[in-house]
Amino acid sequence: MLRIFALLILLHLVLSGSGGYHKWVGIFAKESGIRDQKILSALQYKTLLEKIKPWDAKGYYVSDLKYGEGKWVAVMSRGDAIFSETIISSGRWGDFREKLKKAWRSGRYLIDLEYGMGRWVGVFSPDLRLKAQSYSSNSDIDKLEYLIEEGWENHYKVTEIAFGEDRWVLIFAKGSRLRNQRFERAASWEEACETMEDRWGRGQDIIELEYAKGEWLMLFAMHTGFDNQRYSSRDRYEDFVNQARLLRKKGYYIVDLADGW
Numbered sequence: 001m002l003r004i005f006a007l008l009i010l011l012h013l014v015l016s017g018s019g020g021y022h023k024w025v026g027i028f029a030k031e032s033g034i035r036d037q038k039i040l041s042a043l044q045y046k047t048l049l050e051k052i053k054p055w056d057a058k059g060y061y062v063s064d065l066k067y068g069e070g071k072w073v074a075v076m077s078r079g080d081a082i083f084s085e086t087i088i089s090s091g092r093w094g095d096f097r098e099k100l101k102k103a104w105r106s107g108r109y110l111i112d113l114e115y116g117m118g119r120w121v122g123v124f125s126p127d128l129r130l131k132a133q134s135y136s137s138n139s140d141i142d143k144l145e146y147l148i149e150e151g152w153e154n155h156y157k158v159t160e161i162a163f164g165e166d167r168w169v170l171i172f173a174k175g176s177r178l179r180n181q182r183f184e185r186a187a188s189w190e191e192a193c194e195t196m197e198d199r200w201g202r203g204q205d206i207i208e209l210e211y212a213k214g215e216w217l218m219l220f221a222m223h224t225g226f227d228n229q230r231y232s233s234r235d236r237y238e239d240f241v242n243q244a245r246l247l248r249k250k251g252y253y254i255v256d257l258a259d260g261w
Helices: 001-017 045-057 095-103 143-154 189-201 237-249
Strands: 024-032 033-040 061-068 070-078 086-090 107-114 117-124 132-138 156-162 167-174 179-186 205-212 216-220 227-234 251-260
Touching: 024 117, 024 179, 024 205, 024 237, 033 045, 033 237, 033 251, 061 107, 061 117, 061 132, 061 227, 061 251, 070 086, 070 251, 086 107, 086 167, 095 107, 095 117, 095 132, 107 156, 107 167, 117 216, 143 156, 143 167, 143 179, 156 216, 156 237, 156 251, 179 189, 189 216, 189 227, 205 251
Parallel strands: none
Antiparallel strands: 024 227, 024 251, 033 070, 061 070, 086 117, 107 117, 132 167, 156 167, 179 216, 205 216
16 A cells, blocks of 8 residues: 555656646737637537537637547637637548538638547638638658648648647648748647747747647747737646636737647
């Protein structure tokens, strides 16, 4: 019994020192055009959709969608921009990909993409000022940088990174106002924090933070519209929601939501 207790203490110290606990992370901006936010959660995807409806009727839109720790989370925002949205889902990437192409043909562009509980979910809007979108997917994380640079060479900007079904999905956009994009990887949360601080010091904002398979992936850019940024993380979801509420009182709003280790 004493040996087990000692091992538990050692594990706690290792996790504490390495940032190894699961954490919810928010990227917040003070200058984002957002005037109010609500954070909704549900264990089931369909339940979350029902929770979204009344806020959608009040002029809020889904600015971020995340699945983590067995729950779906939606960040509902209201501000200067007005979006009409459609949420589309499918169980397999091959099926979702066809729905993605159909949405593009109808003039709707992807705002956010998330995978959880065997389901791909995309938030689409016809109100984005884009000329085109495209996608690329690969199961090898080491090939992402090549795919991103290939997109840049074709005058596309990366607007979304998602992971599911053992594949990375990149969403590219043409006509975006984003400039000087940079892609970064970090093997720990501490390293990711250092990277963000460094990029902020160079005048770049983070537009995308994603975690999977032991790595944090980050996208930075200029002309994002999300200025004066900061990050905040909490191990427990309830603590994160409370922290986000406190930051809202100071004028900071979530512009990206992530969870990882």
